[in-house]
Amino acid sequence: MPATLTLKNIPDALYERLKASAAKHRRSVSNEAITCLESVLLPMKLSPAERIARARGLRAVLPKGEFLAEDIDAMKRDLS
Numbered sequence: 001m002p003a004t005l006t007l008k009n010i011p012d013a014l015y016e017r018l019k020a021s022a023a024k025h026r027r028s029v030s031n032e033a034i035t036c037l038e039s040v041l042l043p044m045k046l047s048p049a050e051r052i053a054r055a056r057g058l059r060a061v062l063p064k065g066e067f068l069a070e071d072i073d074a075m076k077r078d079l080s
Helices: 012-024 029-041 048-061 069-079
Strands: none
Touching: 012 029
């Protein structure tokens, strides 16, 4: 059975970031906190072969050609 966790004295700035992240991912603040905890405490372990296969799969769906540094920076900003 799932447990209940109550957090006290969360800094305002941290709570606001959690709340904004929850809104961005269309989750409740509670579900966002669980997701954050899972990503830190239960990291997905991949073998080197799995990492290479995943990278090749991602690379295959990218448009062919070169990316300019400013294009990459713009894409990073769009993701944040």
